[in-house]
Amino acid sequence: MENIKQTLEDANHDYYIYDLTRLRDRISWIRSVTKHDIYYAAKANSNLKILETLLPYVSGFEVASSGEIEKVRSISSEVPIIYGGPVKTKHHLAYAIEEHVKSIQVESLFELDYLKDLLQDTDQTIEVMIRINLSNIVSNAKLKMAGVPTQFGMPYDDIDEAIQLCKETERITLTGFHFHSMSNNLDEDAHVTFIESAVEFTHQYKQHLPEDYSINVGGGIGIDYDEQKLFDFDYFATRIQHLPQLTFELGRFITGPIGYYAANVFDIKSMHNKTFVLLNGGTNHFRFPKAWNHNQPFEIIASEDTVGRIKTIRDDTVVFAGKLCTPNDVFGQPYNISHIKTGDWVVFKYAGSYGYDISHLQFLSHELPEIRYI
Numbered sequence: 001m002e003n004i005k006q007t008l009e010d011a012n013h014d015y016y017i018y019d020l021t022r023l024r025d026r027i028s029w030i031r032s033v034t035k036h037d038i039y040y041a042a043k044a045n046s047n048l049k050i051l052e053t054l055l056p057y058v059s060g061f062e063v064a065s066s067g068e069i070e071k072v073r074s075i076s077s078e079v080p081i082i083y084g085g086p087v088k089t090k091h092h093l094a095y096a097i098e099e100h101v102k103s104i105q106v107e108s109l110f111e112l113d114y115l116k117d118l119l120q121d122t123d124q125t126i127e128v129m130i131r132i133n134l135s136n137i138v139s140n141a142k143l144k145m146a147g148v149p150t151q152f153g154m155p156y157d158d159i160d161e162a163i164q165l166c167k168e169t170e171r172i173t174l175t176g177f178h179f180h181s182m183s184n185n186l187d188e189d190a191h192v193t194f195i196e197s198a199v200e201f202t203h204q205y206k207q208h209l210p211e212d213y214s215i216n217v218g219g220g221i222g223i224d225y226d227e228q229k230l231f232d233f234d235y236f237a238t239r240i241q242h243l244p245q246l247t248f249e250l251g252r253f254i255t256g257p258i259g260y261y262a263a264n265v266f267d268i269k270s271m272h273n274k275t276f277v278l279l280n281g282g283t284n285h286f287r288f289p290k291a292w293n294h295n296q297p298f299e300i301i302a303s304e305d306t307v308g309r310i311k312t313i314r315d316d317t318v319v320f321a322g323k324l325c326t327p328n329d330v331f332g333q334p335y336n337i338s339h340i341k342t343g344d345w346v347v348f349k350y351a352g353s354y355g356y357d358i359s360h361l362q363f364l365s366h367e368l369p370e371i372r373y374i
């Protein structure tokens, strides 16, 4: 916390702090324990310094918008890009082709129609993977798409037509399937089972695929916001080492732990028997704990300032609130606190993914949080 403390120089601002050294160590470790391809899912945190730091270590980037393509291309004209997302218009697809993405995850026949159209008068080719909603497989030979219905993936009834469309379109090569299907999974064995299902599914379509077909198992490896159990990636890596080459698109697992969101305690109020700690920040800047309605792990950095008005509380359960004019502006559930005073900093941990990037930064037009790198 000492190097974080040094960055918190001005209580008039709130801060994101990204530890780029830790990020480098983390991605090196992930790379070093597995033979499989590790892409970084840009939506977790698309900050350019983060992308640049990851660039030498990752196989490429997974993106889901023209804006993310633009960001990745701004740091490298060559790094492989996998482009996905449930609604890709003809316009989006044209841009992706123009920026020569490596592969497009298709999950709609409309996308294949557009690609066919767009490539017709060019000399370009594109690789596609079909996104599959693999929530359940019943029996070993017959495949059934079942389980939680979501908007993601190619409807099972369209898969044959999609394969056919790829076959008859010379400029489109179907290279495999894409299975991203969960978020924040902490169970290594369950993840292995999911991957085995993906491998098995792909195997059954082998005759439609090139010899070096791809199996993209997406992201979804979790970090434990209760700090009870780590996803044991070393163990997980040994369990998948024998499998054919896989592609991962990890977001949260890579950047989550290397980021912090810090805001200064402005006031402490007791209102109708409830204690509110008001931070000079808000869910407009760090929406995540509210979105998940959970307790975000945090540390308090005590202020050494002793002049002027100071309010202190001890051993209390408090609501951390921000500066937005809505009672919804609270950082998740109430927290147990042993000691806090005005002027202290509350530093939320695990804010490196889905922190800045999922926050509604424009709401109330406050100044943006400052970003610091350590």
Ligand SMILES: *Cc1c(COP(=O)(O)O)cnc(C)c1O
Binding pocket: 041, 043, 044, 062, 084, 085, 180, 182, 183, 184, 218, 219, 220, 221, 249, 250, 251, 252, 253
């Ligand atoms: C969000 C997303 C990821 C990354 O998910 P994490 O849970 O952050 O690892 C990977 N692939 C796709 C297609 C996604 O939508």
